[in-house]
């Protein structure tokens with residue numbers, strides 16, 4: 001049975017349209033991540049799934065049942081927010097037990113579920129503590145534990161780790177990945193701004209922009225084959241370099257001309273009718289390398305060197321005069337500011353987008 005089906009879901013606040021027709025099918029047990037710029041409607045969509053916001057139009061099904069008018073408590077959904085909102089006067093145990101007590105569960109069942117959740121999240125030693133005696137990461141785990149205790153069919157997370165520092169984020173992200181394995185039948189929908197969380201946790205990522213879905217797919221598919229310029233620029237960090245160009249030769253291999261007059265062959269087939277059209281040429285920072293032979297993609301002057309140890313980022317003034325091209329090289333690199341360097345890239349790693357921003361397929 002399908003976990004969740006959204007059909008032409010729309011949302012307006014008064015005259016302001018926030019979601020413009022979302023169609024999405026989520027399979028039972030799937031881990032779905034919503035990403036997109038601030039204000040694009042991720043939280044609104046999540047809250048509509050939870051039943052915390054009305055659906056302006058469209059249909060939403062959970063387990064085959066139309067839930068548009070089903071109240072939150074009857075949807076079998078648990079939600080974890082950015083701010084964990086624990087009851088400050090209750091112990092960790094009582095925070096997790098509270099919902100089940102209200103629901104009239106037996107003492108034994110409550111105890112079993114609290115201990116099982118505490119076990120999954122390694123909260124055993126803290127059950128008698130008050131939230132104020134916990135770290136941010138531990139508090140967020142209690143909030144997740146509280147949600148697990150409800151034994152939800154669908155688990156919703158709205159940026160649950162964004163209040164945590166970098167190290168805790170990593171540790172808690174790994175807890176969530178484990179949780180997903182242990183709750184294999186539970187559908188999870190997770191909103192994040194963090195590329196690593198999206199890439200590592202998701203079975204499929206949903207990229208949203210201005211209330212619309214731009215693309216849905218497994219993380220590496222979005223990375224390797226973005227459907228359009230928006231997804232190309234959004235997935236991957238630092239973002240893909242995009243340069244204006246003109247198509248000068250079509251066929252099995254397409255030749256383009258960059259603004260500075262240099263020509264590039266890309267392994268993308270275009271029709272004869274595309275000749276003369278403007279196109280955006282894209283190459284990821286990590287797909288560029290220092291050219292060794294005579295063949296190179298572009299030449300430029302290094303304006304900034306950022307040595308991070310693990311990688312070195314170069315900002316190179318090249319074929320696009322106003323904007324640097326970002327190059328990401330592995331490890332520590334002996335390149336100095338002001339140096340002129342030639343870069344190359346594998347032909348198959350180059351991207352091309354038409355004037356409307358749609359990808360020309362390889």
Ligand SMILES: Nc1ncnc2c1ncn2[C@@H]1O[C@H](COP(=O)(O)OP(=O)(O)OP(=O)(O)O)[C@@H](O)[C@H]1O
Nearest residue numbers: 013016018036037038039040041042043044045193
């Ligand atoms: N109650 C409301 N009344 C009017 N407009 C709202 C309301 N709630 C949200 N919006 C608007 O809806 C749009 C989507 O908001 P939403 O919170 O879903 O964005 P988001 O993608 O979660 O952003 P962020 O990444 O910043 O959390 C925004 O433009 C926001 O201003």
Ligand SMILES: [Mg+2]
Nearest residue numbers: 042043044158
């Ligand atoms: Mg939000």
